Amino acid sequence: MQDHGSSPLKRRLQIVDLARKSDAVKVEALSALFGVSTVTIRNDLNYLEQQGYVVRTFGRARYNPALLNAVPQPQESRATPAAPLLSLVAGAALHWIADGMALFLGGGALVHRLLPQLVGKPGLALTLHDLSMVATARQFLSCEIHVTGGAHSDDEPGLIGPAAELGLRSHPVDLCVIEVSGIDARGRILSQFAGAARLYAAAVRHCSKAISLARGLDAGAGFGHPVCGVGELDAFVVHHDIEAGVFDLLAEHQLRVDRKAGGVLEFRKA
Template structure:
């Protein structure tokens, strides 16, 4: 059954109210939103299924959001997600000119950028993911270097002090980084602290920084900060984000430019 926009908006507001108070009764919510207690219980059932809160004895208690949860967006199947990530990557690649030095941070969306750079000439790529290096060798004729660093068991991504130092001493025209979420101060988050430290080094070394993300979640610091929205040049995401996330962008100087296929590009006014 489809849910109306007004219901989605109310549910988001319920989450915010419960988050602020910690616990709210069904009766209070019914009065605040001027709807029946039956409607509120339906809302709470949905939000509990989405792991935003738990219900107990006629009350709702807040749960911290988990990466991947989004009350406003339906859960996308793998094909839909792949299509959106590829479209984000295609638009991100448009920012790359010939003869540029690039840092490609780890992440599925960033990885998808590489094939779209096949027609660029004289690029210099620094990558921290061995899988990305293999993709670059397949699609691009370019100077290619790995950051070096530590490989965790079962991972193809290099992190640690050596990787951070390698990135910090480079001259980088443009770095692409991938966010898993952001907090209410506009800080961009990465789930892996070691990865976030490499991202921080890349952002500081680069002349320009573009962040990509698929449905980044607004949460209370569920991850490690690697940048602030005010510090980057552009953010490319799909349109499955909630109003509070949208509201953050203009406060950080990012202007919305809607792209085709439901992709949102936020750019600094000077970019």
């Protein structure tokens, strides 16, 4: 991926964000991601280490653990399921993924949890737009990785815009997995982010099959930006603590409960 003229400061801020979201970042992976030399990346990491943002080790860097302890982390809502259950929701996508598949994985913490679980799936080809997920994929997986390209925005979880949509469509994709924030009264799944919603809408149209993952849902809440109709999905996975109205909306659009295990519900197109 080319850096498209972004400033060293912007690149360094993105490196800090990647390091904060993963165990460590590798020099070679960052070089490929930003389209700059490994010498440039090492200079970036040296600067960030001097400023106290990262701790260097051979060939990689990790987020300074002192900052994790010093800066209060945002508290999740009581209604948000615990981390192990979130991993189960993400892992429910695994039985849709066969060896050698081409996947588009949207951004967000929930889909991010799916990446390490793909270790046992050889021959995958991933298309990603979330830069932190690119770094994680390079660490955990030996597979083909495509980055959509596109514009970076501080308000979005990944690369967006027409260039991102073009990058998505430049490769065949068997399955897209996206994280959603809700369902509106018209039966449309929603993304919290406007740019991501447009990209995910393009992904649903481009891919052979599409599934969505959600932490929890309120039916008809209308919070977010529409991606596609529920009926355009092949499956919808969510933890079990959802209101009755969600069942009614999904049933109205021909999605029925297919599996229920470990606190996770999977709705599949009837």
